[in-house]
Amino acid sequence: MNKVLLLIENGFEDTEAMYPYYRMQEAGLEVHVVGPSKGTFHGKYGYPLRADMTPADCDLEEVAAVIIPGGHAPDRMRTRPDMVRLVREAVERGIVVGAICHGPLLLIEAGVLRGRCATCYSGIRSDLADAGALYEDSKVVVDRNIVTSRIPSDLPAFAGTLVAMVQKKTTQPEKVGG
Amino acid sequence: MNKVLLLIENGFEDTEAMYPYYRMQEAGLEVHVVGPSKGTFHGKYGYPLRADMTPADCDLEEVAAVIIPGGHAPDRMRTRPDMVRLVREAVERGIVVGAICHGPLLLIEAGVLRGRCATCYSGIRSDLADAGALYEDSKVVVDRNIVTSRIPSDLPAFAGTLVAMVQKKTTQPEKVGG
Secondary structure, three states: OOEEEEEOOOOEOHHHHHHHHHHHHHOOOEEEEEOOOOEEEEOOOOOEEEEOEOHHHOOHHHEEEEEEOOEOHHHHHOOOHHHHHHHHHHHHOOOEEEEEOOOHHHHHHHOOOOOOEEOOOHHHHHHHHHOOOEEOOOOOEEEOOEEEEOOHHHHHHHHHHHHHHHHHHHOOOOOOOO | OOEEEEEOOOOEOHHHHHHHHHHHHHOOOEEEEEOOOOEEEEOOOOOEEEEOEOHHHOOHHHEEEEEEOOEOHHHHHOOOHHHHHHHHHHHHOOOEEEEEOOOHHHHHHHOOOOOOEEOOOHHHHHHHHHOOOEEOOOOOEEEOOEEEEOOHHHHHHHHHHHHHHHHHHHOOOOOOOO
């Protein structure tokens, strides 16, 4: 239960991927980078990050959190049924799922936002509302196991919240369900 | 005493600047980005970061830590007497000074490494030794107020150590001197 999955594709917002990547390691968690294939992907500015797993390799039993950075990557990931399925299953199992900036596009595609409070990059605010979410303009919004943020400067609040939720979960008896 | 200075120039290693930038904010500290001039600088991969101060604007009285990321930036910063002086004064005052990767070039230039244990990117190891430092191949080396690391994957240890040292310092009575 100490694993974290960071979902990427080419075009991820560099810091929105790299900050949680190292932050979760700093918190003592084992971070796995999940891509459409194994190998190196590049951020919007070209920062390289190696995916060591694909969705087919993921066993959610051992996963404490799933994190979805923004940038152009979520627009690509939402077209992959295996990525979308992974996100839906994680939310349904009550795993902490964090999405920032354009990351909530994957939550929309997974159909998990109806009636849930959430935030996102301002440009996709209408899509979030159309998917049934209750939009809030805050640096971090927590609705049960779904954690969302808007922009890179929200990263301290976003990551701090994720670390606190995961640590609370990994030190308490397991509960299944959102 | 809750201010952190992050020293940059063009070509900073993107994550080595951005991780401490947000991590120190997450720890409740006020981060100021110090450049050769005010304005936006770009990392090795092009990530933008705005400097809001120059060395002339810095009052070390209120500073808890100075952080020097790697990349090509330290090679530029070491040619600027005001940057070098800032680093030397910070070390002499006992302020926590962290440098990662090529960042220790600025410590070499400031002449503060003689007899101190330190680490750095492997390529500048000889320079570190020639400057009188005792090189150690560890992910983070602490010698009194000087904290050094080698590469981006050391960032969790580097930042975790800096946060712990600054928090210890900001909650204890002030001591002057290294």
